[in-house]
Amino acid sequence: xxxxxxxxxxxxxxxxxxxxxxxxxxxxxxxxxxxxxxxxxxxxxxxxxxxxxxxxxxxxxxxxxxxxxxxxxxxxxxxxxxxxxxxxxxxxxxxxxxxxxxxxxxxxxxxxxxxxxxxxxxxxxxxxxxxxxxxxxxxxxxxxxxxxxxxxxxxxxxxxxxxxxxxxxxxxxxxxxxxxxxxxxxxxxxxxxxxxxxxxxxxxxxxxxxxxxxxxxxxxxxxxxxxxxxxxxxxxxxxxxxxxxxxxxxxxxxxxxxxxxxxxxxxxxxxxxxxxxxxxxxxxxxxxxxxxxxxxxxxxxxxxxxxxxxxxxxxxxxxxxxxxxxxxxxxxxxxxxxxxxxxxxxxxxxxxxxxxxxxxxxxxxxxxxxxxxxxxxxxxxxxxxxxxxxxxxxxxxxxxxxxxxxxxxxxxxxxxxxxxxxxxxxxxxxxxxxxxxxxxxxxxxx
Numbered sequence: 001x002x003x004x005x006x007x008x009x010x011x012x013x014x015x016x017x018x019x020x021x022x023x024x025x026x027x028x029x030x031x032x033x034x035x036x037x038x039x040x041x042x043x044x045x046x047x048x049x050x051x052x053x054x055x056x057x058x059x060x061x062x063x064x065x066x067x068x069x070x071x072x073x074x075x076x077x078x079x080x081x082x083x084x085x086x087x088x089x090x091x092x093x094x095x096x097x098x099x100x101x102x103x104x105x106x107x108x109x110x111x112x113x114x115x116x117x118x119x120x121x122x123x124x125x126x127x128x129x130x131x132x133x134x135x136x137x138x139x140x141x142x143x144x145x146x147x148x149x150x151x152x153x154x155x156x157x158x159x160x161x162x163x164x165x166x167x168x169x170x171x172x173x174x175x176x177x178x179x180x181x182x183x184x185x186x187x188x189x190x191x192x193x194x195x196x197x198x199x200x201x202x203x204x205x206x207x208x209x210x211x212x213x214x215x216x217x218x219x220x221x222x223x224x225x226x227x228x229x230x231x232x233x234x235x236x237x238x239x240x241x242x243x244x245x246x247x248x249x250x251x252x253x254x255x256x257x258x259x260x261x262x263x264x265x266x267x268x269x270x271x272x273x274x275x276x277x278x279x280x281x282x283x284x285x286x287x288x289x290x291x292x293x294x295x296x297x298x299x300x301x302x303x304x305x306x307x308x309x310x311x312x313x314x315x316x317x318x319x320x321x322x323x324x325x326x327x328x329x330x331x332x333x334x335x336x337x338x339x340x341x342x343x344x345x346x347x348x349x350x351x352x353x354x355x356x357x358x359x360x361x362x363x364x365x366x367x368x369x370x371x372x373x374x375x376x377x378x379x380x381x382x383x384x385x386x387x388x389x390x391x392x393x394x395x396x397x398x399x400x401x402x403x404x405x406x407x408x409x410x411x412x413x414x415x416x417x418x419x420x421x422x423x424x425x426x427x428x429x430x431x432x433x434x435x436x437x438x439x440x441x442x443x444x445x446x
Contacts, residue, residue, distance in 0.1 A: 067087055071086075071087055071090065075087065085260065088256070092253065096249070103238075103242070106316065107234060107238065107307050107316050107318075108316060110234060110238075110241065111231055111234065114227050114230050114231055114234075115153075115227070117227070117385055118153075118223050118224060118227035119149070121222075121223045121385060122149055122219055122220070122223045122224070125215075125219045125222070125223070126142075126145050126215070126216065126219055129211075129212060129215040129216075129219075130142070130212075138200075138202070138205075138208065138209060138212065139200045139202065140196060140197075140200040141200070141209070141212050144193060144196060144197055144200070144216070145212075145216045145219075147193050147196070148190070148193050148216055148217070148220060149220065149224065151186065151189045151190050151193060152190075152220050152224045152225075153224060154185075154186060154189065155182075155183070155186035155190075156224060156225075156228040157228075158178070158179070158182040158186065159182070159228075160228070160231060160232075160235075161175075161179065162179050162182060163410065164235060164308070164309055165309050166410075166414070166416070166417065168309065170416065170417065197209075197213060222389065223389070226389040226390075226392050226393050227389070227392075229392045229393055229395075229396040230388075230389075230392040232396055233392060233395050233396055233399065234307060235306060235307050236306055236399055236403075236404065237303065237304050237305060237306050237307070237318075238297075238302065238303045238304075238307070238318070239294075239297045239298065239303045239304050240395055240399060242293070242297060242303065243290065243293050243294055243297065244388075244391045244392065244394075244395045245388060245391070246289070246293055247286055247289065247290050247293070247391075248387045248388055248391055250282075250285060250286050250289040250290075251282045251283070251285075251286040251387075252282070252387070254281055254282045254285035254286065255278040255279060255281060255282030256278065256282075257278075257281070258275075258277050258278040258280070258281025258282060258285075259273065259274070259275045259277060259278025259279075259281075260278075262275075262277040262278075262281070263275030263276075263277045263278050264277060265277060267279050298322075298326045301318065301319065301320065301322060302318050303318075304320075304322050304323075304325075304326045305318040305319060305320035305322070306318070306320065325403065
């Protein structure tokens with residue numbers, strides 16, 4: 001098909017094509033000629049887009065230098081290598097400081113931060129698609145991409161509101177309607193977007209339009225779905241948000257430092273700047289950092305307690321009795337391992353005992369997961385947060401598989417929205433069950 005299309009384009013120039021149309025439509029009416037002219041205009045406008053092969057696609061143009069002029073002037077006397085070092089260092093410290101400030105401002109600001117990063121990452125990836133496929137002129141595609149982003153966010157954040165804000169929803173009649181039919185409304189919104197996409201299809205250029213349609217959905221899967229998992233992890237306790245994220249940050253920084261000063265051996269051909277020295281240095285420093293971060297955060301109730309919304313004070317709270325996961329536990333160590341630990345302790349390399357905090361083990365597993373991510377590229381928001389998204393997915397799967405148990409507050413919220421007869425039946429069933437277990441005394445019947 002491509003070959004035939006190219007041959008047709010080569011044999012018939014614009015004038016010949018117009019003459020052929022004029023000869024074929026000599027007996028036709030004026031309306032037919034007008035329709036043919038419109039189709040010709042569309043073909044001329046989009047003809048080159050859909051007939052290209054992958055080898056014809058241009059590389060994405062490099063982004064412009066957005067370094068502040070103040071830094072450019074201050075570092076003008078340095079070589080390009082050291083100039084990049086200082087720019088990255090200054091901006092890294094700035095971003096870390098802002099991150100600490102947002103943590104201090106509370107969980108709600110962290111959720112807004114995740115949402116903002118998600119939108120920016122979506123914009124960057126979608127823009128790459130537009131540049132590569134030269135699809136700026138395709139009708140409605142930029143609008144539809146952002147519309148689908150809105151639809152998917154509406155679905156996921158609506159699910160979050162239904163799960164964690166049930167008591168607040170019960171007091172608002174309008175919200176009750178939206179939550180009850182939330183999934184139907186979400187599907188209707190998506191279906192409307194799909195219909196708009198079908199109506200925007202241009203004759204003979206379906207392939208390019210479906211390329212961009214698929215590009216949009218894959219981008220939504222990468223950004224929106226995984227940012228939703230980040231927020232889910234945050235509700236389980238801020239420690240599940242901070243330890244993985246800070247481990248990735250530590251890995252990126254230390255890998256860059258080790259690679260900058262000691263890097264000699266290329267790691268992969270795809271990214272010459274990645275070196276084995278940076279890879280190994282980043283891994284070991286992240287292991288140490290993971291243990292330290294887990295040890296410090298596990299001591300504070302603010303970081304280990306699940307985040308709950310209290311409707312009576314209209315605010316998020318982090319108050320609980322820390323679970324066994326964050327308390328000291330005594331383990332029985334095999335004799336062989338005891339000898340190894342004793343030798344390590346006597347050598348003063350690392351002081352260990354049989355008493356450990358469970359969170360250390362989980363933090364170490366997060367470090368190993370981060371160790372496997374080596375993604376080339378620098379410059380954009382997505383370059384900084386691609387590993388964060390992968391880590392968030394892993395942490396969410398890990399929590400649901402090995403950490404999370406039944407949540408009494410969620411069960412209670414679901415019970416409160418039931419009909420009185422259903423609540424009474426559940427009460428009778430639970431009372432009978434507890435009586436059989438001996439936890440309740442059987443009631444006396446007169």
